[in-house]
Amino acid sequence: MGAWGTAAFDNDDASDWVYDLEKRGLAAIDAALADALAATDLATPTDTNVIAAGEVIAAALGHPVDGLREDIVELAIFVGPDVTPDHASRARAATERVLAGSELAELWGESDDGPEWRRSIDDLVRRLSS
Numbered sequence: 001m002g003a004w005g006t007a008a009f010d011n012d013d014a015s016d017w018v019y020d021l022e023k024r025g026l027a028a029i030d031a032a033l034a035d036a037l038a039a040t041d042l043a044t045p046t047d048t049n050v051i052a053a054g055e056v057i058a059a060a061l062g063h064p065v066d067g068l069r070e071d072i073v074e075l076a077i078f079v080g081p082d083v084t085p086d087h088a089s090r091a092r093a094a095t096e097r098v099l100a101g102s103e104l105a106e107l108w109g110e111s112d113d114g115p116e117w118r119r120s121i122d123d124l125v126r127r128l129s130s
Contacts, residue, residue, distance in 0.1 A: 006108075006113050006116045006117040006120055007065070007067070007120060008051045008052050008054070008055040008065070008120070008124070009052060009055070009069060009072060011048060013044060013045035013048040013049065014048050014049065014051070014052040016045070017032065017045070017048070017049045017052050017053075018052070018071070018072070018075070021052075021053075021056065021075055021079075022075065025078065025079050025082075026079050026082045026083070028053070029053045029056060029057065029079065029083075029087065030087075032046075032049040032050050032052070032053035032094075033050060033053060033087070033090045033091060033094055035049070035050070036049070036050035036094035036097060036098070037090060037093065037094050037097070041103075042097055042098060042101065042102035042103065042104075043102070043103040044102075044103045044104055044107075047098045047102040047103055047104040047105070048104055050091065050094040050095060050097075050098060051095060051098060051104070051121065051124065053091060053094075054091040054092070054094070054095050054124050054128055055068065055072065055124060056072060056075060056076050056079065057076075057083055057087045057088055057091045057128065058088070058091075058124060058127040058128050059072065059073060059076035060076040060077070060079055060080040060083040061080075061083060061085075061088055061130075063127035063128075063130050064076065064127075065120070065123065065124070065127070088128045088129075089128075091128050092125055092128040092129060095121060095124055095125050095128065096125060098121065099118070099121055099122075099125075
């Protein structure tokens with residue numbers, strides 16, 4: 001995974017997932033959540049996609065991360081009418097699975113920026129709980 005920052009969309013996998021979101025809308029979100037919740041071993045890009053989906057859900061429910069890219073804000077507005085509290089609940093559970101043990105968490109755990117990444121994911125969990 002090529003990453004240039006700790007934010008949810010600061011990597012190649014999440015950027016690729018945005019293309020799916022543009023094409024399939026809520027179906028892309030549902031697939032990302034289902035894949036993450038069903039996976040025995042949470043690996044990339046599944047773990048990365050669920051973080052991206054969680055950010056879109058949080059934004060759609062009125063709790064966007066500071067500095068969210070404008071194109072993601074627009075996509076969140078587009079899917080917003082169909083996003084439910086159940087989406088937030090499933091995204092929170094899937095995100096907590098990423099934190100508990102995933103390839104992404106392991107990669108960030110080996111990085112100097114790991115604590116910053118962890119704070120951003122903890123913040124996502126909090127915003128999905130609002």
